[in-house]
Amino acid sequence: MKSLLILGLVLLSVTVQGKVFERCELARTLKRFGMDGFKGISLANWMCLTRWESSYNTQATNYNPGSKSTDYGIFQINSRYWCNDGKTPKAVNACGISCNVLLRDDITEAVKCAKRVVSDPQGIRAWVAWRNHCQNQDLTQYIQGCGV
DSSP states (O other), X not given: OHHHHHHHHHXXXXXXXXXXXXXXXXXXXXXXXXXXTBTTBXXXXXXXXXXXXXXXXXXXXXXXXXXXXXXXXXXXXXXXXXXXXXXXXXXXXXXXXXXXXXXXXXXXXXXXXXHHHHTSTTGGGGOHHHHHHTTTSOOGGGTTTSOX
């Protein structure tokens, strides 16, 4: 019985931790999802964005006290505009999803929502981390050696 409890706690901690992608694993995954070249945005830009937003972690969250909103998942998609977390005032939910789906190891819905974000006029500039760390930078390091 004790070993079952320990196993349950180990599984719970893995579930709570979520998936942290390895760099090349994420690059290949994003390429499979059609992110390379989507709206003219290179795969290296997506990789830089996810590195600085979430460190490739599907469970990443960040609360923004000023707007009383939260950023969710590997792309750090904001609850004010893009998803519903049930607690953000005046939320728009433009992706039509619960914010919890952005925390899944399967990033299918997160990718769909990220594509929706960059389809707006602001494009990839919607992400502060992209503007601060990726814009006008040599981004080859983010996909180097990944065979993409």
